[in-house]
Amino acid sequence: MKRIVASMAAIIALTLPLAAHAATWNIDPDHSNVGFKVRHLMVSNVKGSFDKHSGVVNINDKDITKSKVEVTIETASINTNVQKRDDHLRSADFFDVAKYPTMTFVSKKVAKAGKGKL
Numbered sequence: 001m002k003r004i005v006a007s008m009a010a011i012i013a014l015t016l017p018l019a020a021h022a023a024t025w026n027i028d029p030d031h032s033n034v035g036f037k038v039r040h041l042m043v044s045n046v047k048g049s050f051d052k053h054s055g056v057v058n059i060n061d062k063d064i065t066k067s068k069v070e071v072t073i074e075t076a077s078i079n080t081n082v083q084k085r086d087d088h089l090r091s092a093d094f095f096d097v098a099k100y101p102t103m104t105f106v107s108k109k110v111a112k113a114g115k116g117k118l
Contacts, residue, residue, distance in 0.1 A: 022062065027055035027071065034073055048080035059118075067110040067118070073103050 055071035075095040
């Protein structure tokens with residue numbers, strides 16, 4: 001699970017341009033996506049998304065290592081386009097959305113990954 005959230009936040013962060021100065025960027029849910037792909041029974045991949053998410057990216061251009069990414073995802077918004085599977089994923093067997101309505105990723109490290117990328 002940590003790997004999925006880390007991957008999603010990294011993808012979101014990599015799509016943001018580097019700021020010319022220190023800035024805070026709100027992740028726009030209408031123009032971003034939190035998606036995942038999970039190997040199922042070593043035969044196929046299941047793709048899905050979380051349709052409700054929000055987050056903030058704080059960029060410190062003077063010291064990029066002091067930058068931070070934080071993303072919060074509503075676990076009940078999981079969508080794999082198969083209602084029965086989504087209901088099972090929302091159950092206590094997986095996300096237990098009644099007990100854990102959100103999951104949050106907070107970056108431990110931000111580094112340059114090339115021109116205009118983090």
